[in-house]
Amino acid sequence: MSIDIQERISKLTQELNEYNYQYYVLANSVISDYDFDQKLKELEGLEAAYPQYMDPNSPTQKVGGDITQKFSTVRHRWPMMSLGNTYNEQELREFDERVRKVVGDQVQYVCELKFDGLSISITYENGRLLRAVTRGDGTQGDDVTNNVKTIRSVPHQLDKADYPSLFEIRGEIFMHRAAFERLNKQRETNGEQTYANPRNFASGTIKLQDPKEVAKRPLDCFLYFLYAENRNRLFDSHWDSIQAVKSWGFQICEHTTLCHHIDEILAFVNYWDEARHQLSYDIDGIVIKVNDYAQQEELGFTAKSPRWAISYKYKAERVETALKSITYQVGRTGAVTPVANLKPVLLAGTTVKRASLHNANEIARLDLHEGDTVYVEKGGEIIPKIIGVNNAKRAVGTSPIVYPVVCPECGAPLIRQEGEAVHYCPNEEGCKPQIVGKLQHFIGRKMMDIQGMGDETIETFYKLGLLRKIADIYTLKDHRDRLKTLERFGDKSIENMLMGIEFSKNKPFEKVLFSLGIRHVGETIARKLAQHFKTIERMALASVEEIANVQDIGGRIAESVHTYLHDEHHILEIAKLQAAGLCFEVEEQEVVLAGHSLEGKTFLISGVFTDFSREELAQLIESHGGKMVSSISAKLNYLVAGDKMGPSKLAKAEKLHVPIISDKDILNMINQQN
Structure with a gap:
């Protein structure tokens, strides 16, 4: 049973990470919002019940996906987090109950x-538009300032008003349906690729390299959230801030409403479930936010989303269409994914031609036969899913779909490990999609971040025989003359690429380890392994049990790492990368604290403070050796209390006799030992 649970967690983690990448990076939707959220809830439940199997790189612990490689990267000053989702009234009521339990009934x-569009964060300095950045991976995004400046509803310069000298405003870029239909029709007439829906058109437009082309496509933008230093001193609530933002000249949605209890929220949700079809743009739900800023701070955040907000999503639409065929795609890890090719059908305003079937179990569950009439569902702009078969329309004598036994790319016999739903091609050394996929993974932004190389470049070099192994990237400098004969490879682009390859040698061990593409080893796992073993040699000498004993590393990951490091092809590859100058050991750095007066003490901050933001106070505590924790327990040394602290935390601290101190007490504790 535990093996089945562990494998299910692993499978869900892999699926959801891939869906996030497709959605946020490629503007490509492969699963409906509803099905994504159901899988995410299942994963959250399993991780809560079996935390020992949770992958730190789980989609429940992060936001979104990776960023594109077309624009310069900017780190968000305030992370762009996602929201928790719900689809029913009961879960909205439970959200309200959780909020009231922490902050009281007022x-x-x-x-x-x-809005069904593209999230954007825009920074203004002294009233002038300074920078516009996409969500990206939630931590950093693409600088698309010049493109955003083409949107007529986004002001370049604000009139004089009482706005902060520096602030960020968050919003959604979208395209009205009439504009989408007109532009798509033009593209079809011109023989150009059409877009599936307004959201994808807006996303594709904002990532164009030429702002003049962006200006030809009428984008729009609603702004809905303000960030600034000491924002709580400017406004008491979110409602106050958006009224101010409107007075500064920003476009906010006229339908935003202030509600005083859950029944008003539900009335708003139900009204727009019908009225949304009368809007000129697409929405796929309602966002509910606690209004008071102090209460927002008291409620805080999970690893990926605020506890003071939730998204209610409307359910998907459903149609019938014919299953024409099933094709099979091979991924970087060798996983073989079936894809249903459908008779084109209009669904939620877009034409649907394909749907993912995930794995052999899904095909068996649906009992798919050749030529079946299937039910297809999708919410808003998302990629569809086959949810069932209309057996009444099944032709007599049709055969059930039989999953292949050999790889559709290289012909190698497929394998299916015990407890897994996915079939794999084991021919990683000779199967093109796996080779190309590993190379593309290696050069990626969150991996080795090799500037001047992209997925198309990898494909081209593979076809020419220049790349077969990761180590071949570091021999490209020996092929300068041949590179100069290729189309679209001028002297400058070649030198930029070779410089990017050379710079990648400075990446730390944890990045190199992540870039190798070891199965089950994400960014966080790679960092933990690197920090524990310090060198690749020590890691290779460790047994499966020793690897599994590293914090957050389970048996499944340990087995995968051990197998990888003892494969003769991988041993040779690592040796070549070491010879090329890549880093395979941790460079230790000494951490210097401002002081040690709070060393060995744990702190939790709650409420609002006059002289510090909560972040500043936390940094002050940590810089003097203190440790921040996220919950109250008998082991907590101090609760640092400000104004408007939630009643539940206060009651728990008093019950457990935890000392309650102020920010001034913290300063006294630091000064006394200085």
Whole structure:
């Protein structure tokens, strides 16, 4: 049973990470919002019940996906987090109950339409538009300032008003349906690729390299959230801030509403379930936010989303269409994914031609036969899913779909490990999609971040025989003359690429380890392994049990790492990368603290403070050796309490006799030992 649970967690983690990458990076939707959220909830439940199997790189612990390689990267000053989702009234009521349990019954909510577009963060300095950055991976995004400046509803310069000298405003870039239909029709007439829906058109447009081309496509933007230093001193609530933002000249949605209890929220949700079809743009739900800023701070955040907000999503639409055929795609890890090719059908305003079937179990569950009439579902702009078969329309004598036994790319016999739903091609040394996929993974932004190389470049070099192994990237400098004969490879682009390859040698061990593409080893796992073993040699000498004993590393990951490091092809590859100058050991750095007066003490911050933000106070504590924790327990040394602290935390601290101190007490504790 534990093996089945562990494998299910692993499978869900891999699936959801891939869906995030497709959605956020490629503007490509492969699963409906509803099905994604159901899988995410299942994973959250399993991780809560079996935390020993949780992958630190789990989609429940991060936001979104990776960023593109077309624009310069900017780190968000305030992370762009995602929201928790729900699809029913009961879960909304439970959200309200959780909020009231922490902050009391005096609570208001702001209800907003959930726009179906592209999230954007825009920074203004002295009233002038300074920078516009996409969500990216939630931590950093693409600088698309020049493109955003083409949107007529986004002001370049604000009139004089009482706005902060520096602030960020968050919003959603979208395209009205009429503009989408007109532009798509033009593209079809011109023989150009059409877009599936307004959201994809807006996303594709904002990532164009030429702002002049962006200006030809009418984008729009609603702004809905303000960030600034000491924002709580400017406004008491989210509602106050968006009214101010409107007065500064920003476009906010006229339908945003202030609600005082859950029944008002539900009335708003139900009204827009019908009225949304009368809007000129797409929405796929409602966002509900606690209004009071102090209460927001008291409620805090999970690893990926605020506890003071939730997204209610409307359910998907469903149609019938014919299953024409099934094709099979091979990924970087060798996983073989079936894809249903459908008779084109209009669904939720877009034409659907394909749907993912995930694995052999899904095909068996649906009992798919050749030529079946199937039910297809999708919410808003998302990629569809086959949810069932209309057996009444099944032709007599049709054969059930039989999953292949050999790789569709290289012909190698497929394998299916015990407890897994996915079939794999084991021919990683000779199967093109796996080779190309590993190379593309290696050069990626969160991996080795090799500037001047992209997925198309990898494909080209593979076809020419220049790349077969990762180590071949570091021999490209020996092929300068041949590179100069290729189309679209001028002297400058070649030198930029070779410089990017050379710079990648400075990446730390943890990045190199992540870039190798070891199965089950994500960014966080790679960092933990590198920090524990310090060198690749020590890691290779460790047994499966020794690897599994590293914090957050389970048996499945340990087995994968051990197998990889003892494969003769991988041993040779690592030796070549070491010879090329890549780093395979941790460079230790000494951490210097401002002081040690709080060393060995744990702290939790709650409420609002006059002289510090909570972040500043936390940094001050940590810089003097203190440790921040996220919950109250008998082991907590101090609760640092400010104004408007939640009643539940206060009651628990008093019950456990935890000392309650102020920010001034912290300063006294530091100064006394200085």
